[in-house]
Amino acid sequence: MAAADPNESLNLRPLGMVEKNPTALKLILGGKLRELRAAAGLDPADVDGRLGFSRSKTSRIELGRHGCKRVDALALLGLYGVDDEERIEEFLRLVDQSRRADWWRSFNDVLSDFFTPLVALESAAERIRTYEPFYVPGLLQTPAYTRAVIQAGPGHLLPHDVMRRVELRQERQRQLDQPDAPYLWAMIDESVLMRTVGGREVMRAQLEHLIELMDRPRVTLQIAPLDVSAAVGVGTGVTYLRFALSDLKDAVYIEHLTDSTFTQKPQIVEQYRNMLDRLGACALTPGQSLGVLQKRLSDC
Structure with missing residues (x-):
């Protein structure tokens, strides 16, 4: 059976109101990265080691507890085999959106x-x-x-x-x-x-x-x-x-x-x-x- 295409796994439906909510975006983007990591057969500790992340950084990003920077997102997507430039750029746009300050702060x-x-x-x-x-x-x-x-x-x-x-x-x-x-x-x-x-x-x-x-x-x-x-x-x-x-x-x-x-x-x-x-x-x-x-x- 052919392996799932990681580019297809990155597909995000229109987000509507969610796109205006940084906390929700962090959870969604983290979930997508978790799916890609699992499909690549890696555990969080593997990813931390390969990318030189601090301990548990990958897990915190996947749980939406740690804002993902563009450079980290690019490194993660590259490690997981995502190479569709259009989808990468859309993902990075949402990463930027997720790093805005929530109104309740x-x-x-x-x-x-x-x-x-x-x-x-x-x-x-x-x-x-x-x-x-x-x-x-x-x-x-x-x-x-x-x-x-x-x-x-x-x-x-x-x-x-x-x-x-x-x-x-x-x-x-x-x-x-x-x-x-x-x-x-x-x-x-x-x-x-x-x-x-x-x-x-x-x-x-x-x-x-x-x-x-x-x-x-x-x-x-x-x-x-x-x-x-x-x-x-x-x-x-x-x-x-x-x-x-x-x-x-x-x-x-x-x-x-x-x-x-x-x-x-x-x-x-x-x-x-x-x-x-x-x-x-x-x-x-x-x-x-x-x-x-x-x-x-x-x-x-």
């Missing part, structure tokens, strides 16, 4: 390490599905509601830090307000609507905002009644990222009390996707959910 002062993977990749997703048992999902919050949630959290934050966290959440929302942004499917536990977060006026404005968002074609909102969420047993906040490109594995972000888990392990991702499927099937329809929101607003 300017929020490093308030961005926790465990939260960074979600913020870095959510705008590259084709679809975002999220369930929240305690608060309105962050991507649907008003600034005043966000401020109230942050101030109610653990620890004492200075006013400047609170403001920066509110700004970060607003910027995340703006990233998802582009023409080719992901579809957002949000499910909110019914108990969330019973909590008057930030006071009556803040809650009224938040309910009005949710009602307005339901008119957007890229937003689907469902309310999960108490008996439904109890039966399905999600129990914690979950966000699932679905990517259009097979080169990016789907991911889930799972919230805990003081930290979170972000994983792309297929078995775990599938478990949470199935759980969200069951919850969505049992939750109120968008039309019924709109009625619940309107009723809650009239009572608030």
